[in-house]
Amino acid sequence: MPRTFTENENTERCFIRRIHRDRIETAEKNALPKRDLNRLVRIYKALGDGTRLKIAFALAEGEMCVCDLAAYLKLSESAVSHQLRLLRDLNLVKNRRDGQILYYALDDDHVFDFLRIGLEHVRE
Amino acid sequence: MPRTFTENENTERCFIRRIHRDRIETAEKNALPKRDLNRLVRIYKALGDGTRLKIAFALAEGEMCVCDLAAYLKLSESAVSHQLRLLRDLNLVKNRRDGQILYYALDDDHVFDFLRIGLEHVRE
DNA sequence: TGTATATTTTAATAATTGTTCATATATCTA
DNA sequence: TAGATATATGAACAATTATTAAAATATACA
Numbered sequence: 001m002p003r004t005f006t007e008n009e010n011t012e013r014c015f016i017r018r019i020h021r022d023r024i025e026t027a028e029k030n031a032l033p034k035r036d037l038n039r040l041v042r043i044y045k046a047l048g049d050g051t052r053l054k055i056a057f058a059l060a061e062g063e064m065c066v067c068d069l070a071a072y073l074k075l076s077e078s079a080v081s082h083q084l085r086l087l088r089d090l091n092l093v094k095n096r097r098d099g100q101i102l103y104y105a106l107d108d109d110h111v112f113d114f115l116r117i118g119l120e121h122v123r124e
Numbered sequence: 125m126p127r128t129f130t131e132n133e134n135t136e137r138c139f140i141r142r143i144h145r146d147r148i149e150t151a152e153k154n155a156l157p158k159r160d161l162n163r164l165v166r167i168y169k170a171l172g173d174g175t176r177l178k179i180a181f182a183l184a185e186g187e188m189c190v191c192d193l194a195a196y197l198k199l200s201e202s203a204v205s206h207q208l209r210l211l212r213d214l215n216l217v218k219n220r221r222d223g224q225i226l227y228y229a230l231d232d233d234h235v236f237d238f239l240r241i242g243l244e245h246v247r248e
Numbered sequence: 249t250g251t252a253t254a255t256t257t258t259a260a261t262a263a264t265t266g267t268t269c270a271t272a273t274a275t276c277t278a
Numbered sequence: 279t280a281g282a283t284a285t286a287t288g289a290a291c292a293a294t295t296a297t298t299a300a301a302a303t304a305t306a307c308a
Contacts, residue, residue, distance in 0.1 A: 027182040039246045045172030058151040122163045
Protein backbone atom coordinates (compact mmCIF):
# COMPACT_ATOMS: atom_id res chain seq x y z
CA MET A 1 0.00 0.00 0.00
CA PRO A 2 1.33 3.44 -0.82
CA ARG A 3 2.30 5.65 2.04
CA THR A 4 -0.22 8.41 2.74
CA PHE A 5 0.55 11.97 3.78
CA THR A 6 -1.61 14.69 5.25
CA GLU A 7 -2.00 16.98 2.30
CA ASN A 8 -4.08 19.73 0.81
CA GLU A 9 -5.14 20.38 -2.79
CA ASN A 10 -1.75 21.87 -3.71
CA THR A 11 0.45 19.23 -2.17
CA GLU A 12 2.28 17.20 -4.75
CA ARG A 13 1.59 13.55 -4.23
CA CYS A 14 4.51 11.18 -4.22
CA PHE A 15 3.58 7.61 -3.64
CA ILE A 16 6.87 6.19 -4.78
CA ARG A 17 9.01 4.78 -2.03
CA ARG A 18 12.74 4.84 -2.48
CA ILE A 19 14.33 2.31 -0.21
CA HIS A 20 17.73 1.97 -1.85
CA ARG A 21 18.32 5.16 -3.80
CA ASP A 22 21.83 4.13 -4.81
CA ARG A 23 20.72 0.84 -6.34
CA ILE A 24 18.01 2.64 -8.27
CA GLU A 25 20.48 5.19 -9.57
CA THR A 26 22.97 2.52 -10.57
CA ALA A 27 20.26 0.68 -12.45
CA GLU A 28 19.25 3.89 -14.20
CA LYS A 29 22.82 4.74 -15.10
CA ASN A 30 23.65 1.30 -16.46
CA ALA A 31 20.33 0.68 -18.17
CA LEU A 32 20.55 -0.66 -21.71
CA PRO A 33 20.01 1.95 -24.43
CA LYS A 34 16.41 1.81 -25.58
CA ARG A 35 17.50 0.65 -29.02
CA ASP A 36 19.44 -2.37 -27.74
CA LEU A 37 16.69 -3.25 -25.32
CA ASN A 38 14.03 -3.16 -28.00
CA ARG A 39 16.00 -5.27 -30.44
CA LEU A 40 16.69 -7.80 -27.74
CA VAL A 41 13.08 -7.89 -26.63
CA ARG A 42 11.94 -8.50 -30.18
CA ILE A 43 14.40 -11.36 -30.64
CA TYR A 44 13.44 -13.09 -27.40
CA LYS A 45 9.78 -12.52 -28.18
CA ALA A 46 10.21 -14.00 -31.65
CA LEU A 47 11.63 -17.20 -30.16
CA GLY A 48 9.11 -17.16 -27.33
CA ASP A 49 6.47 -18.87 -29.42
CA GLY A 50 6.11 -22.59 -30.02
CA THR A 51 5.56 -22.33 -33.75
CA ARG A 52 8.51 -20.05 -34.38
CA LEU A 53 10.83 -21.96 -32.08
CA LYS A 54 9.95 -25.19 -33.89
CA ILE A 55 10.68 -23.46 -37.18
CA ALA A 56 14.02 -22.26 -35.88
CA PHE A 57 15.11 -25.69 -34.63
CA ALA A 58 13.92 -27.36 -37.83
CA LEU A 59 15.92 -24.90 -39.92
CA ALA A 60 18.93 -25.49 -37.70
CA GLU A 61 19.15 -28.89 -39.44
CA GLY A 62 19.01 -27.46 -42.93
CA GLU A 63 16.90 -25.34 -45.21
CA MET A 64 13.23 -26.03 -45.81
CA CYS A 65 10.58 -24.48 -48.02
CA VAL A 66 7.34 -23.01 -46.75
CA CYS A 67 5.24 -26.03 -47.60
CA ASP A 68 7.73 -28.39 -45.94
CA LEU A 69 7.40 -26.37 -42.77
CA ALA A 70 3.62 -26.25 -43.10
CA ALA A 71 3.51 -30.05 -43.43
CA TYR A 72 5.90 -30.51 -40.51
CA LEU A 73 4.03 -28.10 -38.27
CA LYS A 74 0.57 -29.11 -39.50
CA LEU A 75 -0.27 -25.47 -40.07
CA SER A 76 -1.48 -23.54 -43.10
CA GLU A 77 1.19 -22.20 -45.40
CA SER A 78 -0.14 -18.74 -44.76
CA ALA A 79 0.38 -19.08 -41.02
CA VAL A 80 3.91 -20.31 -41.60
CA SER A 81 4.62 -17.53 -44.03
CA HIS A 82 3.52 -14.91 -41.49
CA GLN A 83 5.87 -16.34 -38.90
CA LEU A 84 8.73 -16.56 -41.35
CA ARG A 85 8.33 -12.92 -42.24
CA LEU A 86 8.56 -12.01 -38.58
CA LEU A 87 11.72 -14.08 -38.19
CA ARG A 88 13.14 -12.60 -41.35
CA ASP A 89 12.47 -9.02 -40.22
CA LEU A 90 14.69 -9.76 -37.24
CA ASN A 91 17.40 -11.36 -39.38
CA LEU A 92 16.92 -14.67 -37.65
CA VAL A 93 16.22 -16.46 -40.91
CA LYS A 94 16.97 -15.77 -44.56
CA ASN A 95 15.70 -17.28 -47.80
CA ARG A 96 16.88 -18.06 -51.30
CA ARG A 97 14.69 -18.63 -54.28
CA ASP A 98 15.05 -21.63 -56.58
CA GLY A 99 12.39 -21.25 -59.21
CA GLN A 100 9.00 -21.12 -57.57
CA ILE A 101 10.29 -22.38 -54.30
CA LEU A 102 11.71 -20.28 -51.48
CA TYR A 103 14.11 -22.10 -49.22
CA TYR A 104 14.43 -20.77 -45.72
CA ALA A 105 17.46 -21.20 -43.48
CA LEU A 106 18.87 -19.75 -40.27
CA ASP A 107 20.45 -16.41 -41.03
CA ASP A 108 23.88 -17.24 -39.60
CA ASP A 109 25.77 -19.32 -37.07
CA HIS A 110 25.09 -16.76 -34.42
CA VAL A 111 21.42 -17.63 -34.45
CA PHE A 112 22.35 -21.28 -34.11
CA ASP A 113 24.48 -20.47 -31.05
CA PHE A 114 21.63 -18.52 -29.58
CA LEU A 115 19.38 -21.56 -29.85
CA ARG A 116 22.04 -23.93 -28.58
CA ILE A 117 22.72 -21.88 -25.45
CA GLY A 118 19.02 -21.75 -24.68
CA LEU A 119 18.70 -25.48 -25.08
CA GLU A 120 21.68 -26.18 -22.84
CA HIS A 121 20.10 -24.00 -20.21
CA VAL A 122 16.86 -25.91 -20.30
CA ARG A 123 18.45 -29.35 -20.28
CA GLU A 124 20.45 -28.93 -17.10
CA MET B 125 -3.65 -22.63 -52.54
CA PRO B 126 -4.02 -26.31 -51.66
CA ARG B 127 -4.05 -28.81 -54.46
CA THR B 128 -7.50 -30.21 -55.26
CA PHE B 129 -8.35 -33.77 -56.23
CA THR B 130 -11.36 -35.31 -57.86
CA GLU B 131 -13.00 -37.07 -54.97
CA ASN B 132 -16.20 -38.61 -53.69
CA GLU B 133 -17.73 -38.67 -50.21
CA ASN B 134 -15.40 -41.44 -49.04
CA THR B 135 -12.18 -40.06 -50.41
CA GLU B 136 -9.87 -38.91 -47.69
CA ARG B 137 -8.97 -35.31 -48.31
CA CYS B 138 -5.31 -34.43 -48.24
CA PHE B 139 -4.54 -30.81 -48.90
CA ILE B 140 -1.02 -31.07 -47.55
CA ARG B 141 1.74 -30.95 -50.12
CA ARG B 142 4.93 -32.73 -49.36
CA ILE B 143 7.66 -31.34 -51.50
CA HIS B 144 10.65 -32.68 -49.57
CA ARG B 145 9.43 -35.67 -47.64
CA ASP B 146 12.91 -36.48 -46.32
CA ARG B 147 13.43 -33.04 -44.82
CA ILE B 148 10.04 -33.19 -43.17
CA GLU B 149 10.81 -36.61 -41.72
CA THR B 150 14.19 -35.48 -40.46
CA ALA B 151 12.60 -32.49 -38.79
CA GLU B 152 9.99 -34.75 -37.20
CA LYS B 153 12.58 -37.22 -36.00
CA ASN B 154 14.89 -34.60 -34.52
CA ALA B 155 12.16 -32.37 -33.09
CA LEU B 156 12.72 -31.23 -29.52
CA PRO B 157 10.72 -33.15 -26.93
CA LYS B 158 7.58 -31.21 -26.06
CA ARG B 159 8.80 -30.68 -22.53
CA ASP B 160 12.09 -29.04 -23.59
CA LEU B 161 10.36 -26.97 -26.22
CA ASN B 162 7.78 -25.66 -23.77
CA ARG B 163 10.34 -24.77 -21.14
CA LEU B 164 12.43 -22.98 -23.72
CA VAL B 165 9.44 -21.10 -25.13
CA ARG B 166 8.48 -19.94 -21.67
CA ILE B 167 11.99 -18.70 -20.95
CA TYR B 168 12.28 -16.79 -24.23
CA LYS B 169 8.79 -15.43 -23.74
CA ALA B 170 9.64 -14.30 -20.23
CA LEU B 171 12.57 -12.28 -21.52
CA GLY B 172 10.65 -11.09 -24.55
CA ASP B 173 9.02 -8.28 -22.64
CA GLY B 174 10.50 -4.85 -21.98
CA THR B 175 9.58 -4.75 -18.31
CA ARG B 176 10.96 -8.17 -17.51
CA LEU B 177 14.10 -7.72 -19.54
CA LYS B 178 14.80 -4.43 -17.73
CA ILE B 179 14.29 -6.24 -14.44
CA ALA B 180 16.69 -8.97 -15.49
CA PHE B 181 19.43 -6.55 -16.55
CA ALA B 182 18.96 -4.46 -13.42
CA LEU B 183 19.30 -7.55 -11.23
CA ALA B 184 22.38 -8.56 -13.20
CA GLU B 185 24.11 -5.70 -11.36
CA GLY B 186 22.96 -6.80 -7.93
CA GLU B 187 19.92 -7.55 -5.87
CA MET B 188 17.01 -5.11 -5.55
CA CYS B 189 13.78 -5.11 -3.60
CA VAL B 190 10.34 -4.83 -5.18
CA CYS B 191 9.95 -1.16 -4.42
CA ASP B 192 13.42 -0.35 -5.82
CA LEU B 193 12.38 -1.99 -9.05
CA ALA B 194 9.03 -0.21 -9.03
CA ALA B 195 10.78 3.15 -8.62
CA TYR B 196 13.32 2.32 -11.32
CA LEU B 197 10.69 1.11 -13.77
CA LYS B 198 8.09 3.70 -12.79
CA LEU B 199 5.54 0.97 -12.38
CA SER B 200 3.28 -0.09 -9.53
CA GLU B 201 4.73 -2.54 -7.04
CA SER B 202 1.92 -4.89 -7.89
CA ALA B 203 2.85 -4.91 -11.55
CA VAL B 204 6.49 -5.56 -10.67
CA SER B 205 5.52 -8.30 -8.27
CA HIS B 206 3.51 -10.05 -10.98
CA GLN B 207 6.47 -10.02 -13.33
CA LEU B 208 8.82 -11.20 -10.63
CA ARG B 209 6.61 -14.15 -9.89
CA LEU B 210 6.66 -15.12 -13.52
CA LEU B 211 10.46 -14.89 -13.59
CA ARG B 212 10.68 -16.82 -10.36
CA ASP B 213 8.45 -19.62 -11.62
CA LEU B 214 10.97 -20.14 -14.40
CA ASN B 215 13.92 -20.06 -12.00
CA LEU B 216 15.30 -16.97 -13.68
CA VAL B 217 15.30 -15.00 -10.44
CA LYS B 218 15.29 -15.92 -6.76
CA ASN B 219 14.67 -13.93 -3.59
CA ARG B 220 15.80 -13.77 0.01
CA ARG B 221 13.94 -12.13 2.83
CA ASP B 222 15.54 -9.66 5.21
CA GLY B 223 12.85 -8.66 7.64
CA GLN B 224 9.99 -7.11 5.73
CA ILE B 225 11.99 -6.70 2.59
CA LEU B 226 12.40 -9.26 -0.17
CA TYR B 227 15.59 -8.90 -2.17
CA TYR B 228 15.48 -10.29 -5.68
CA ALA B 229 18.50 -11.45 -7.67
CA LEU B 230 19.25 -13.48 -10.77
CA ASP B 231 18.93 -17.16 -9.96
CA ASP B 232 22.41 -18.16 -11.10
CA ASP B 233 25.29 -17.34 -13.42
CA HIS B 234 23.65 -19.27 -16.17
CA VAL B 235 20.91 -16.68 -16.43
CA PHE B 236 23.55 -14.00 -16.59
CA ASP B 237 25.23 -15.81 -19.49
CA PHE B 238 21.94 -16.11 -21.25
CA LEU B 239 21.46 -12.36 -21.07
CA ARG B 240 25.04 -11.66 -22.08
CA ILE B 241 24.88 -13.84 -25.18
CA GLY B 242 21.71 -12.12 -26.27
CA LEU B 243 23.23 -8.73 -25.80
CA GLU B 244 26.33 -9.63 -27.77
CA HIS B 245 24.11 -10.80 -30.57
CA VAL B 246 22.24 -7.51 -30.69
CA ARG B 247 25.33 -5.32 -30.51
CA GLU B 248 27.08 -6.75 -33.55
C1' DT C 249 -1.95 -7.32 20.46
C1' DG C 250 -2.62 -3.68 17.09
C1' DT C 251 -0.88 -0.85 13.49
C1' DA C 252 2.25 0.10 9.74
C1' DT C 253 5.17 -1.61 6.03
C1' DA C 254 6.44 -4.73 2.08
C1' DT C 255 4.83 -7.75 -0.95
C1' DT C 256 1.55 -11.07 -3.00
C1' DT C 257 -2.64 -12.57 -4.94
C1' DT C 258 -7.16 -12.54 -7.35
C1' DA C 259 -10.20 -10.78 -10.59
C1' DA C 260 -11.21 -7.63 -14.29
C1' DT C 261 -10.03 -4.77 -18.05
C1' DA C 262 -6.98 -3.34 -21.75
C1' DA C 263 -3.54 -4.38 -25.03
C1' DT C 264 -1.09 -7.52 -27.83
C1' DT C 265 -0.48 -11.36 -30.77
C1' DG C 266 -1.44 -15.83 -33.58
C1' DT C 267 -4.20 -17.79 -36.96
C1' DT C 268 -7.50 -17.82 -40.59
C1' DC C 269 -9.55 -16.40 -44.78
C1' DA C 270 -9.50 -14.04 -48.92
C1' DT C 271 -6.83 -11.91 -52.17
C1' DA C 272 -2.42 -10.59 -54.37
C1' DT C 273 2.17 -11.46 -56.40
C1' DA C 274 5.81 -14.08 -58.55
C1' DT C 275 7.56 -17.90 -61.14
C1' DC C 276 7.12 -21.78 -64.11
C1' DT C 277 5.20 -24.52 -67.96
C1' DA C 278 2.32 -25.60 -71.83
C1' DT D 279 -0.02 -15.59 -72.77
C1' DA D 280 -2.98 -18.53 -69.80
C1' DG D 281 -3.16 -21.52 -66.10
C1' DA D 282 -0.93 -23.71 -62.31
C1' DT D 283 2.18 -23.61 -58.34
C1' DA D 284 4.45 -21.37 -54.31
C1' DT D 285 4.38 -17.84 -51.31
C1' DA D 286 3.05 -13.27 -49.40
C1' DT D 287 -0.06 -9.91 -47.60
C1' DG D 288 -4.06 -7.40 -45.32
C1' DA D 289 -7.88 -7.50 -42.47
C1' DA D 290 -10.57 -9.66 -38.94
C1' DC D 291 -11.32 -12.66 -35.17
C1' DA D 292 -9.84 -15.46 -31.24
C1' DA D 293 -6.64 -16.31 -27.81
C1' DT D 294 -3.18 -14.78 -24.79
C1' DT D 295 -0.98 -11.61 -21.76
C1' DA D 296 0.09 -7.12 -19.13
C1' DT D 297 -1.60 -3.92 -16.08
C1' DT D 298 -4.66 -2.13 -12.72
C1' DA D 299 -7.33 -2.05 -8.57
C1' DA D 300 -8.69 -4.09 -4.39
C1' DA D 301 -8.09 -7.26 -0.90
C1' DA D 302 -4.97 -10.61 1.46
C1' DT D 303 -0.46 -12.12 3.80
C1' DA D 304 3.61 -11.68 6.30
C1' DT D 305 6.88 -9.35 9.06
C1' DA D 306 8.31 -5.61 12.28
C1' DC D 307 7.66 -2.62 15.92
C1' DA D 308 5.39 -0.16 19.64
